[in-house]
Amino acid sequence: MDLNFEEVTIAPGTQFSPLEDSRSFRAALGAFATGVTVVTADTPEGPVGITANSFASVSLDPPLVLWSPAKSSHRFEHFAHAPRFAIHILDERQKAICDGFLKSKTAFGGLDWVKSQSGVPLISGVAACFECNLETTHDAGDHLIVVGRVIRAHHSGGEPLIFHGGRYGGFRGVDNAG
Numbered sequence: 227m228d229l230n231f232e233e234v235t236i237a238p239g240t241q242f243s244p245l246e247d248s249r250s251f252r253a254a255l256g257a258f259a260t261g262v263t264v265v266t267a268d269t270p271e272g273p274v275g276i277t278a279n280s281f282a283s284v285s286l287d288p289p290l291v292l293w294s295p296a297k298s299s300h301r302f303e304h305f306a307h308a309p310r311f312a313i314h315i316l317d318e319r320q321k322a323i324c325d326g327f328l329k330s331k332t333a334f335g336g337l338d339w340v341k342s343q344s345g346v347p348l349i350s351g352v353a354a355c356f357e358c359n360l361e362t363t364h365d366a367g368d369h370l371i372v373v374g375r376v377i378r379a380h381h382s383g384g385e386p387l388i389f390h391g392g393r394y395g396g397f398r399g400v401d402n403a404g
């Protein structure tokens with residue numbers, strides 16, 4: 227996209243081309259606070275997981291959700307074609323689980339987890355969990371959009387872990403009246 231237009235003054239001096247300044251682009255994307263998920267699947271090599279914040283809800287009927295594995299990830303092939311997977315929304319007390327699956331696809335050691343009837347690893351104590359069958363995928367630049375059909379959902383009601391600007395924290399509400 228040609229950015230040689232007059233600078234728009236929604237945030238003066240902070241405009242940039244995402245292709246020319248990918249660092250600033252990443253920082254700007256980080257302004258969007260997200261929860262943190264761990265996506266798990268069963269593979270011929272055993273159970274695997276990955277920390278991901280690309281999760282989004284898509285459709286209520288049918289019940290669809292999505293997430294996006296990076297094509298550059300060593301774990302990509304596991305997740306791009308997994309016929310079944312589970313997306314866990316981490317509780318704010320589960321930062322260690324987030325850290326574990328950032329570094330390793332096999333960070334199940336010491337975790338409280340079970341296998342679902344269809345063999346997908348399910349981690350306990352999460353804020354919510356969506357067991358999915360692969361619905362479809364969409365090619366999207368350096369990522370793949372994976373759409374899952376939710377076949378079973380779990381919701382503890384616990385407080386979620388939040389990721390924003392490269393930092394982690396808990397949710398702080400601002401909607402209190404008065």
Ligand SMILES: Cc1cc2nc3c(=O)[nH]c(=O)nc-3n(C[C@H](O)[C@H](O)[C@H](O)COP(=O)(O)O)c2cc1C
Nearest residue numbers: 276277278279280294295296299300301327328389
């Ligand atoms: C907060 C956060 C969110 C992430 N979200 C994603 C994601 O949505 N998709 C993805 O492929 N990797 C994501 N990652 C990176 C993976 O968790 C993991 O660190 C990366 O895949 C490691 O490289 P490897 O798979 O080659 O071992 C995220 C990392 C962080 C810190």
